[in-house]
Amino acid sequence: MSLTQYGLTNHTLTSQRRSYWTLCPQHSSFGPPAEIATKEAQHSVDDSFGVQQRTFGSAAEPIQRNPDYSVLNSDDVSYFKSILGDNGVVQDKDRVAVANVDWMGKYKGASQLLLLPKSTNEVSKVLAYCDSRRLAVVPQGGNTGLVGGSVPVHDEVIVNLGGMDKIISFDNVNGILTCEAGCVLENLSTFVENEGFIMPLDLGAKGSCQIGGNISTNAGGLRFIRYGSLHGNVLGLEVVLANGTVLDMLTTLRKDNTGYDLKHLFVGSEGSLGIVTKVSILTPAKLPSTNVAFLSCNDYMSCQKLLLAARRSLGEILSAFEFMDRQCIDLAMTHLEGVHNPLPVSPYKFYVLIETTGSDESYDKAKLEAFLLRSMEDGLVADGVIAQDISQASNFWRIREGISEASVKVGAVYKYDLSIPVEKLYDIVEEMRSRVGDTAEVLGYGHLGDGNLHLNILSSKYSDNILAQIEPFVYEWTAGHRGSISAEHGLGLMKAEKIHYSKSPEAVQLMASIKKLMDPNSILNPYKVLPQSALSPEQG
Structure with a gap:
């Protein structure tokens, strides 16, 4: 059967092999x-x-x-x-x-x-x-x-910590980077790519975010499906505690089972236990063959099945699996400059961006094309295109990465970052649309391969009535499905009092005990992460 029969012409399936991990424009x-x-x-x-x-x-x-x-x-x-x-x-x-x-x-x-x-x-x-x-x-x-x-x-x-932006060393045999916490993620990416490696995380905010902040929030991002969390990639930290003590854990060892692995206390603690000042992090090898496909699906079930098929068929070369609903595409086309819809012929309910990264150009090409043809034959993909050059790939990624930026241009935006079992992930988007009606627009997108939904509710202005329709429903629904109210953004001020939706009282109290031990005067990032009641003197 010809490729054209399945919506992917010979023209669209022709793709050049390249590495373009720094495709997207600066995100200043x-x-x-x-x-x-x-x-x-x-x-x-x-x-x-x-x-x-x-x-x-x-x-x-x-x-x-x-x-x-x-x-x-x-x-x-x-x-x-x-x-x-x-x-x-x-x-x-x-x-x-x-x-x-x-x-x-x-x-x-x-x-x-x-x-x-x-x-x-x-x-x-x-x-x-x-x-x-x-x-x-x-x-x-x-x-x-x-x-x-x-x-x-x-x-x-x-x-x-922006002034602490020095690269201390790079082990180009093992791919281990040691640097100060104020280094901007995109600058680190450029540095390690020149050495033949890549950073294990990639974020839309890479042009501004700093590695110390990434670690302190345990940032996830676009490469999580391939390289996992920072808990697995951070090898060592230097941290300054609340009383000024410098805790030197700046090891570059892959294996070290001597005592408690204290660095994990600071990965994701949002600066509430200490300030990260130096980092050693494992960087994967930069592979020469990269492809990006932009696909459409008629329903969310097809997105789920496509994810399973991608894991089975693409396996070791799958490096990103991102999904967006039609409302996200409409938002991006309206508010982002210089982007265009790769599939403009007719609107679809869902879109998926798939990236593969591997070492064998011909093998990767054949594997991806075979996967897409099978997916069309099985009815999982309605239409699609593979980037033929860096400009097209950049456009695909700009759409996905620019949704957050575009959302704030509408006016008011309520953002929720949720971990939900994949089979239930989009249900809350549909339920939220029923709750808010015509008073707001609801978008759903995120890292489907990680079970991470970014739920955005957009309105022209902030409203107590809209907020009352969103909260506490969004937290109760997530807890009811044994999800997490913070997949990768952290708790900060917004969710500090909501931690009980995802953690047991015993777990929260243990966290509070650790906080009191390490920061008895509670000077570090107060009012964040933990509920104030857990830190009150009577709880001591």
């Missing part, structure tokens, strides 16, 4: 966009507290400042200048205002001081002083998070 808009930063800089950083209800959604009442924390004074500023120099202590209101706001303009703090350390020793001295004075601190990287974890809630001192 992620960290934070200039128009958001400019707007928020106009607000005074002297506000008594800057978080409003509409900003974090999940909190029914504004979070009160903990009166046990000290208030910054001129002596504090003088001390910080003695450590960091004048250039490392920022009091300019416009610059501090930008650091007070997340990239979406949803979370706004009222810090009056931004510190820019350039070494582990400086971070250690800053934290030791803050702990002695009980000055609350918020660690900050690229500020690309989605749950309010990297900006102050009140007047916490911001410690931004």
